[in-house]
Amino acid sequence: MTELTLVQAVNRGLRVALSSDPDVLILGEDVGVNGGVFRATEGLQKEFGPDRVIDTPLSETGIVGTAIGMALYGLKPVAEIQFMDFIYPAFDQIVSELAKMRYRSGGQYPCHVVVRTPYGGGIRGGLYHSQSTEAYFAHTAGLKVVIPSNPADAKGLLLTAIHDEDPVIFLEPKRIYRSVTGEVADGDYRVPFGKATVVIEGTDVSLFAYGAMVPPTVEAAQTLLSEGISAEVVDLRTLVPLDEKAILASVEKTGRAVVVHEAARFCGFGGELSAILAEKAFYSLKAPITRVTGYDTPFPYALENSYLPNPARIAHAARTAARTQ
Amino acid sequence: MAKAASSKTESHGLADAFPEERIVELYRTEVLARVMDERCLTLQRQGRIGFYVPLAGQEAAQVGSGYALDPSDWIFPAYRELGLALVRGVPVKSLIDQFVGNSADLTKGRQMPNHYAFREQRFVSASSPIGTQITQAVGAAMAAKKRKDPIVTITFFGDGATSSNDFHAGLNFAGVFAAPTIFFCQNNGWAISLPREKQTLSRTLAEKADAYGLPGVVVDGNDVRAVYRAVREARARALAGDGPTLIEAQVYRFGPHSTSDDPSRYRAEEAVRKAREHDPVVLLQSELIRTGILTKDSDAKIWEELKAEVARAIEAAEKTPAMEPLSFFDDVFAQPTPALEEQKASFEQLVREGVLRP
Ligand SMILES: Cc1ncc(C[n+]2csc(CCOP(=O)(O)OP(=O)(O)O)c2C)c(N)n1
Ligand SMILES: [Mg+2]
Numbered sequence: 001m002t003e004l005t006l007v008q009a010v011n012r013g014l015r016v017a018l019s020s021d022p023d024v025l026i027l028g029e030d031v032g033v034n035g036g037v038f039r040a041t042e043g044l045q046k047e048f049g050p051d052r053v054i055d056t057p058l059s060e061t062g063i064v065g066t067a068i069g070m071a072l073y074g075l076k077p078v079a080e081i082q083f084m085d086f087i088y089p090a091f092d093q094i095v096s097e098l099a100k101m102r103y104r105s106g107g108q109y110p111c112h113v114v115v116r117t118p119y120g121g122g123i124r125g126g127l128y129h130s131q132s133t134e135a136y137f138a139h140t141a142g143l144k145v146v147i148p149s150n151p152a153d154a155k156g157l158l159l160t161a162i163h164d165e166d167p168v169i170f171l172e173p174k175r176i177y178r179s180v181t182g183e184v185a186d187g188d189y190r191v192p193f194g195k196a197t198v199v200i201e202g203t204d205v206s207l208f209a210y211g212a213m214v215p216p217t218v219e220a221a222q223t224l225l226s227e228g229i230s231a232e233v234v235d236l237r238t239l240v241p242l243d244e245k246a247i248l249a250s251v252e253k254t255g256r257a258v259v260v261h262e263a264a265r266f267c268g269f270g271g272e273l274s275a276i277l278a279e280k281a282f283y284s285l286k287a288p289i290t291r292v293t294g295y296d297t298p299f300p301y302a303l304e305n306s307y308l309p310n311p312a313r314i315a316h317a318a319r320t321a322a323r324t325q
Numbered sequence: 326m327a328k329a330a331s332s333k334t335e336s337h338g339l340a341d342a343f344p345e346e347r348i349v350e351l352y353r354t355e356v357l358a359r360v361m362d363e364r365c366l367t368l369q370r371q372g373r374i375g376f377y378v379p380l381a382g383q384e385a386a387q388v389g390s391g392y393a394l395d396p397s398d399w400i401f402p403a404y405r406e407l408g409l410a411l412v413r414g415v416p417v418k419s420l421i422d423q424f425v426g427n428s429a430d431l432t433k434g435r436q437m438p439n440h441y442a443f444r445e446q447r448f449v450s451a452s453s454p455i456g457t458q459i460t461q462a463v464g465a466a467m468a469a470k471k472r473k474d475p476i477v478t479i480t481f482f483g484d485g486a487t488s489s490n491d492f493h494a495g496l497n498f499a500g501v502f503a504a505p506t507i508f509f510c511q512n513n514g515w516a517i518s519l520p521r522e523k524q525t526l527s528r529t530l531a532e533k534a535d536a537y538g539l540p541g542v543v544v545d546g547n548d549v550r551a552v553y554r555a556v557r558e559a560r561a562r563a564l565a566g567d568g569p570t571l572i573e574a575q576v577y578r579f580g581p582h583s584t585s586d587d588p589s590r591y592r593a594e595e596a597v598r599k600a601r602e603h604d605p606v607v608l609l610q611s612e613l614i615r616t617g618i619l620t621k622d623s624d625a626k627i628w629e630e631l632k633a634e635v636a637r638a639i640e641a642a643e644k645t646p647a648m649e650p651l652s653f654f655d656d657v658f659a660q661p662t663p664a665l666e667e668q669k670a671s672f673e674q675l676v677r678e679g680v681l682r683p
Pocket of ligand 1: 029058060082086089405453454455482483484485486487513515516517578582
């Protein structure tokens, strides 16, 4: 075990994958000499060489398109998109090609690429260094969508992603890249997809969160506890595949659900989660399902703290739900 | 269609000579850009602004090109074009307001520093995604042509942007539709940590124009007159109906990519020191003193005056009230949707109940 920050855990995960499998390689902008703008790939080019940690020209479609070609040929490319906000030049390659390659070839051409990208607000990044658009990808059949919230999961889920058989969009909560540390298992540590974790157990209300929203949700639960409300915090970890069993079990126990994400509200992942709960846990519900989310505006620079869900907003929603009998 | 030429445009004889009588004005603008750059880097270090993208090394490229334009021409900038904004007459205070994100900021505190929009100066809103402005400049040029307006559009982008989708699409469309546009590439040697020679195997960026059937020109971006003439020439071609030109202004990025960047990780200080021997501001300064247009004293006075002007603007911007907290709900649509109204109301409610501090 080693105490690591989240970004260090990503780095260690990549390092383990590169050392254990010669087919693994990394490509992206500024990932080599510079070690990535967030230092996620720090030291890797020095250790594994420029053929395995590749600095590319400035073209996301180039990065993902060539990664797809490499994967078709049998390699295991890990593509880095510098910020999730800059993934759109590659959207066509991801949505039209990567997601559909296995299906459209009748299973002849599985296409396994991991696309890693930092997402989310809270770093004074304004419109284009803050977005959280996981819903676009979760909506696209054929993509797995993974969002760790702590160092151990970052490493464990990343190694699972790299050795998975399907394309994975791996979203890294850059706001907590360095603010959270935790014990991380050494070596080839893996966390399975499709398994949510109960971060805090509770009986009155279930709070569902993922990625950078887990720490403020935990903080909200702690506040609630001091008020005599027992909130359960569930970290989804992977949106696709989704651990429906854990979600339903929690709401069957508490009867109340609050869904938290920093992405905009309308057609955000919370809508899907709420629909699942309405369809499958309706008779357990004692209060309306509520969402605490970003607003339906682009992401503002100077007023980002107003935009982002915070412990106060989360606790308020949970309190309101818990008081409903 | 002009024959492709990678190093020269055909001369139309329309481009006028460099306006020597304005050289001190151009120099002053370069100095103002330099002074602001240095002050803003300090403000960022002191936490008084959140971020900053320096332009040091690119002053002559921006000032020379900016002065070659007509005020009616439209500019589609990237995020490094502070000098250009100054040429267009954007007040220093307006720029600082944007960096601070206060209530006078024309982008209403929504964008990171350097991502301006100045409609009055025909300086179109800049975004962060690389290259996206290139095709937009072409479209605006096509529109101006359709309306028979005697203007050109010009788009500014970096060496890295030549790898973007929009660079390809933009040059291709502009060629096919003979759009009256100018592609002004500031090749500053770097796209964050990626050196120019790893961005593309092409010997020059200008020669990429050949493939699209356009003229491409390489110009020394430290030479304000050369830049001016290249843009005048391209402008004249565009207005004559002969379509677009790609100009590669060769400059060097003296500073970090942005205040988030640490260039010591990927480049040697020695290269920067060498490049600084051709510092465009210093080159023009020495020339003006050598030729007696300025004296050491009159030059020092220019710097002092501009430093004082910038200091006053900073003070005023910092005294300007902060952005109104609920303003981030505005401008999503011309009229807010009912859902947005509801979200805004729920936000206000949370503030009233004391759950949120605005
Ligand atoms: C589509 C896209 N990908 C990646 C980035 C991250 N990024 C910001 S600036 C930059 C380098 C740009 O280099 P260049 O075009 O040469 O312009 P310069 O910054 O040198 O002026 C990169 C990779 C981005 N903003 N947009
Ligand atoms: Mg550049």
